[in-house]
Amino acid sequence: MSAEVTKVGIISCSGEAIPEGTISRLATRRVLELLRPDTTVTLCLPLFLAGNEAERNFARTHPTVTIDGCSKQCARWGTEKHSGPVNAALVVSDILGTESTGCHRSARDAWQVNKEAVWAVAERIAAKVDSVLAEAAPGGVAAAQASAGQCACSSPLPGGKITIKGKAVTITGLPLIFEQCAERGVPASEGDGAALLDVVKIYHSIAPEDEAEYRSALVQYQAFRSGIAPAK
Amino acid sequence: MRNELAENPALVIPCSGIGKVHGLISREAAYLVTDELAPKKTATLCLALLVKGDDEAVSAVQSHACITIDGCAKACAQKNVEMAGGRVAKAIQVAEAFKNFRGAKPGNASFLTEEGWPLPATSPATWPARRRFCMTGRRIDERGSHQGWHHLVQWRSHS
Numbered sequence: 001m002s003a004e005v006t007k008v009g010i011i012s013c014s015g016e017a018i019p020e021g022t023i024s025r026l027a028t029r030r031v032l033e034l035l036r037p038d039t040t041v042t043l044c045l046p047l048f049l050a051g052n053e054a055e056r057n058f059a060r061t062h063p064t065v066t067i068d069g070c071s072k073q074c075a076r077w078g079t080e081k082h083s084g085p086v087n088a089a090l091v092v093s094d095i096l097g098t099e100s101t102g103c104h105r106s107a108r109d110a111w112q113v114n115k116e117a118v119w120a121v122a123e124r125i126a127a128k129v130d131s132v133l134a135e136a137a138p139g140g141v142a143a144a145q146a147s148a149g150q151c152a153c154s155s156p157l158p159g160g161k162i163t164i165k166g167k168a169v170t171i172t173g174l175p176l177i178f179e180q181c182a183e184r185g186v187p188a189s190e191g192d193g194a195a196l197l198d199v200v201k202i203y204h205s206i207a208p209e210d211e212a213e214y215r216s217a218l219v220q221y222q223a224f225r226s227g228i229a230p231a232k
Numbered sequence: 233m234r235n236e237l238a239e240n241p242a243l244v245i246p247c248s249g250i251g252k253v254h255g256l257i258s259r260e261a262a263y264l265v266t267d268e269l270a271p272k273k274t275a276t277l278c279l280a281l282l283v284k285g286d287d288e289a290v291s292a293v294q295s296h297a298c299i300t301i302d303g304c305a306k307a308c309a310q311k312n313v314e315m316a317g318g319r320v321a322k323a324i325q326v327a328e329a330f331k332n333f334r335g336a337k338p339g340n341a342s343f344l345t346e347e348g349w350p351l352p353a354t355s356p357a358t359w360p361a362r363r364r365f366c367m368t369g370r371r372i373d374e375r376g377s378h379q380g381w382h383h384l385v386q387w388r389s390h391s
């Protein structure tokens with residue numbers, strides 16, 4: 001299978017009854033749209049039963065990660081019963097523990113705590129996708145991250161350009177990364193630029209020898225936080 | 233969840249489809265009904281739990297009137313409720329409602345734009361929809377079917 005593996009399937013339970021179900025759905029979307037757009041696909045869980053054989057074959061044709069709201073693990077159970085064994089299974093309530101307290105089911109009520117929770121879970125999913133890909137096809141992760149990002153609807157994500165060693169480098173989703181940093185209160189000063197660099201490295205492959213240059217280029221983050229649009 | 237299911241006469245079950253805005257609208261329409269418009273008459277449950285065959289979820293759809301809200305014609309919520317032996321009092325498809333609102337840009341599967349969200353719940357503009365919904369909510373209890381949910385989804389996504 002390894003030669004053909006290009007995408008990991010992420011199946012979310014999207015449970016309607018509890019906030020963790022909403023977080024599972026939104027975190028999955030975040031991975032598909034922003035964190036690992038080139039290496040992930042998804043399918044609606046209920047489609048396993050309501051759909052046709054091709055849809056039920058999903059987990060047989062993709063390495064699969066399930067993301068469930070709670071320990072009932074409906075996505076994992078449904079995927080394994082109707083499609084095939086999963087490569088990894090994550091549970092939002094295990095990841096967040098009490099951090100999901102105060103989260104809401106409806107996106108209309110999505111407060112800061114919801115946003116933090118979605119980011120935290122999305123990053124865990126992305127890390128799991130990387131390890132599944134690394135097991136299935138060593139080298140596939142770096143190659144996939146180097147290509148341009150697209151959301152699941154095929155519309156390009158906004159990128160941000162910074163100058164590294166005299167050349168313009170596009171970082172997919174940079175405006176969204178800045179937003180995330182602002183929401184999380186990640187320090188933006190030059191002295192603390194390491195924290196910002198760490199966040200960007202989640203989304204963009206940076207060679208160790210280029211890190212210092214990236215860090216100083218990202219000082220535009222300060223401008224962003226001051227209400228000035230980031231450089232295009 | 234158990235008390236909610238026992239006390240509320242109708243279950244609102246969206247597909248929550250993860251690929252398109254229609255799925256998000258189905259989900260938010262369900263929350264609008266169960267959390268705001270008719271919290272004492274309705275509840276929701278996890279569709280995936282029903283797909284799993286959970287005893288409590290199966291028994292709930294068999295003993296309550298179910299309103300399914302699906303994003304598209306694949307009708308996953310409706311089909312799964314029916315496969316579980318549930319009683320679908322009304323099946324709504326968000327995509328059908330879109331036909332009357334061509335050109336609208338409600339957002340995507342992750343978020344709704346201002347065009348996609350309804351007016352704030354406290355706005356007087358929502359009162360007619362609330363009244364219509366509450367009335368139709370009663371009709372579900374008494375007759376097992378009604379026409380009002382279609383209006384709700386349209387209003388929900390395009391007001």
Ligand code: SF4
Nearest residue numbers: 013015069070074278
């Ligand atoms: S895993 Fe939990 S939250 Fe997700 S669908 Fe099942 S019962 Fe609902």
